[in-house]
Amino acid sequence: xxxxxxxxxxxxxxxxxxxxxxxxxxxxxxxxxxxxxxxxxxxxxxxxxxxxxxxxxxxxxxxxxxxxxxxxxxxxxxxxxxxxxxxxxxxxxxxxxxxxxxxxxxxxxxxxxxxxxxxxxxxxxxxxxxxxxxxxxxxxxxxxxxxxxxxxxxxxxxxxxxxxxxxxxxxxxxxxxxxxxxxxxxxxxxxxxxxxxxxxxxxxxxxxxxxxxxxxxxxxxxxxxxxxxxxxxxxxxxxxxxxxxxxxxxxxxxxxxxxxxxxxxxxxxxxxxxxxxxxxxxxxxxxxxxxxxxxxxxxxxxxxxxxxxxxxxxxxxxxxxxxxxxxxxxxxxxxxxxxxxxxxxxxxxxxxxxxxxxxxxxxxxxxxxxxxxxxxxxxxxxxxxxxxxxxxxxxxxxxxxxxxxxxxxxxxxxxxxxxxxxxxxxxxxxxxxxxxxxxxxxxxxx
Numbered sequence: 001x002x003x004x005x006x007x008x009x010x011x012x013x014x015x016x017x018x019x020x021x022x023x024x025x026x027x028x029x030x031x032x033x034x035x036x037x038x039x040x041x042x043x044x045x046x047x048x049x050x051x052x053x054x055x056x057x058x059x060x061x062x063x064x065x066x067x068x069x070x071x072x073x074x075x076x077x078x079x080x081x082x083x084x085x086x087x088x089x090x091x092x093x094x095x096x097x098x099x100x101x102x103x104x105x106x107x108x109x110x111x112x113x114x115x116x117x118x119x120x121x122x123x124x125x126x127x128x129x130x131x132x133x134x135x136x137x138x139x140x141x142x143x144x145x146x147x148x149x150x151x152x153x154x155x156x157x158x159x160x161x162x163x164x165x166x167x168x169x170x171x172x173x174x175x176x177x178x179x180x181x182x183x184x185x186x187x188x189x190x191x192x193x194x195x196x197x198x199x200x201x202x203x204x205x206x207x208x209x210x211x212x213x214x215x216x217x218x219x220x221x222x223x224x225x226x227x228x229x230x231x232x233x234x235x236x237x238x239x240x241x242x243x244x245x246x247x248x249x250x251x252x253x254x255x256x257x258x259x260x261x262x263x264x265x266x267x268x269x270x271x272x273x274x275x276x277x278x279x280x281x282x283x284x285x286x287x288x289x290x291x292x293x294x295x296x297x298x299x300x301x302x303x304x305x306x307x308x309x310x311x312x313x314x315x316x317x318x319x320x321x322x323x324x325x326x327x328x329x330x331x332x333x334x335x336x337x338x339x340x341x342x343x344x345x346x347x348x349x350x351x352x353x354x355x356x357x358x359x360x361x362x363x364x365x366x367x368x369x370x371x372x373x374x375x376x377x378x379x380x381x382x383x384x385x386x387x388x389x390x391x392x393x394x395x396x397x398x399x400x401x402x403x404x405x406x407x408x409x410x411x412x413x414x415x416x417x418x419x420x421x422x423x424x425x426x427x428x429x430x431x432x433x434x435x436x437x438x439x440x441x442x443x444x445x446x
Contacts, residue, residue: 002106002123010034013067016052017060017083018074019044022097026072027051029107040064041075062086070105073097100124109134114146151176174241193221195272198265198296200289202282202308203227205315206418207391208234214306218276224268226261227278228287230418232392239276258288262295269301280418282310286336286360310334312358315390315420319397320432323356328425331355337362337369337421344372352377356424363388363419367406373423374402383427386410389417399427 014030016023019041030037031051039052040060049055056064060079064086065071071087073080073096084102087094096102100123108119109130118141120133142148152173159169193199199218204210211219219225219239227236229248236244247264249255256264261277268275283289283305296303312334316323323332333350335343337359347369350357362369366386374380380403388396388410396414402423 002121004119004121006117006119007070009069011036012069013038014070014072015040015064015068016048016072016074017041017064017079018072018097019048019057020074021045023072023074024048024051026074026095026097026107030072035070038064038068062089065090065092068092070095073099073102077102098127111138111141113141113143115149116145147180148177151180193218193274194302195223195274196269196302198269198275198277198301198303199306200277200279200283200292200303201306202287202310203231203235203278203280204309205281205311205318205391206230206232206235206389208232208238210309210314210391211235211238212306212308215308218306219278221274222276223273225276225278226264228280229255230280231278235278242276258291262292265292265296266299266301269296279308280311281314281360282308285310285312285334311390311418311420312360315387316358316385316422316426318390318395319385319387319422320430321385321422321426322429322431323358323422323426325426325429328429329356332358332424334358334360335362336360337365340365340368343369347372348376350376353379353382353425356422356426359421359423361419362421363410366408366421369421369423370402370405378402378423382423383425385422385427387420387422388414390420392417399430 009030010033012035014035015038016026016030017040019039023039023041024045024047027037027039027048028051037052038054038056039048040056040058042057042059044055044057060075060083069092071083071092071094073083073094075083077099080096080099080102084094084096093105094103095105095107100106103124106121106124108121111118111134118137120130120137122130155173155176164172201215201218203215216238219242222239222242225236225239225242225244226247227244229246245264247256247261265275265277277292279287279289281287289305293303293305313323324330332355335346335357337343338361343359343362347357359369363386370384380401382402384400384402384405386398386405386408394414394417396411396417398408400408405421
């Protein structure tokens with residue numbers, strides 16, 4: 001177990017042993033921290049020597065560490081061990097480059113924003129991973145993080161004077177940070193999310209990158225999130241302040257009743273919470289969002305609707321299937337495949353081949369759906385597609401015809417993924433190819 005520690009080295013002696021590329025890098029880092037660097041090695045690169053206060057072009061001697069606060073071993077393994085032994089005898093910590101067993105201190109991947117510093121370490125075991133983590137944090141941490149430090153520092157004297165408990169300071173600071181962003185001008189400034197408002201938000205087909213901007217803003221501001229079963233964990237991470245409650249429904253599994261969900265929404269809103277009801281796809285496309293909107297209206301609770309990208313369109317599109325295409329399909333219909341009593345009469349009313357049929361929640365009923373369409377005059381050779389987890393890394397696509405749809409094999413490890421059926425001439429297309437030479441021809445489409 002390592003103890004993360006930030007140290008002040010300004011004006012203090014640090015010895016770097018090794019005049020190669022890694023030695024030069026360490027000299028540069030230490031110089032930025034204000035350390036007084038002594039560089040020791042028989043051969044020293046000019047860029048390394050330029051950053052050192054003292055340059056000794058000779059082999060290392062144990063006495064070189066006398067008076068040092070920190071040692072860096074960036075030489076050969078044998079020399080590094082010699083440096084480590086001398087450092088241990090003098091109770092000096094040593095950073096051994098690419099030699100974690102010899103080291104007693106480890107350099108970290110660092111992200112800086114003014115006086116805010118975030119460091120990542122793998123204990124010297126995987127420096128490349130530490131670098132990747134650093135890059136990831138650098139990408140997501142706000143550029144104005146240094147401003148946050150100044151804001152917190154300015155508030156601290158008053159809190160100390162008024163004896164504000166430490167546990168109370170964090171929410172107070174969060175309010176100040178929220179105010180900082182609430183007053184900043186923006187070309188697409190987020191609409192206010194007042195306490196007591198319920199936002200019925202469409203989560204899209206699963207990939208956080210396909211959320212609308214308003215959906216992401218509402219999640220970031222939410223106090224409470226009630227989410228569906230198929231909402232991805234990555235999407236929930238966009239609501240760092242919220243208490244998140246799973247209220248989803250899956251066929252054949254215990255679930256929270258619809259009336260109970262509506263009561264939870266009303267109760268949370270009446271307590272002054274900013275509430276997000278996070279629903280897969282679009283709230284008003286087989287999401288029972290309409291029922292929740294009516295329940296909120298009857299209870300006198302203010303609400304809004306944030307539309308989402310429905311899987312009815314997104315799942316085929318991600319598989320290269322347009323639901324409409326000139327010359328092939330001039331219309332499309334979206335049907336729930338949950339129960340035959342629901343989809344049967346609707347499918348019976350479609351002229352064979354006259355449009356694209358998209359079925360949500362119909363994977364388990366795919367054989368019955370295919371048989372019904374063929375019985376109503378749809379050719380058995382009509383193109384069909386089975387799409388699972390369309391926007392996820394586990395996505396699975398089967399393409400064939402109505403004749404084979406019922407027997408299409410679903411990989412056991414993908415059976416839990418949300419599924420969509422696409423039936424019609426467009427299901428034979430694959431418009432994901434980016435090269436102009438790969439554009440499907442009329443013959444291929446036929």
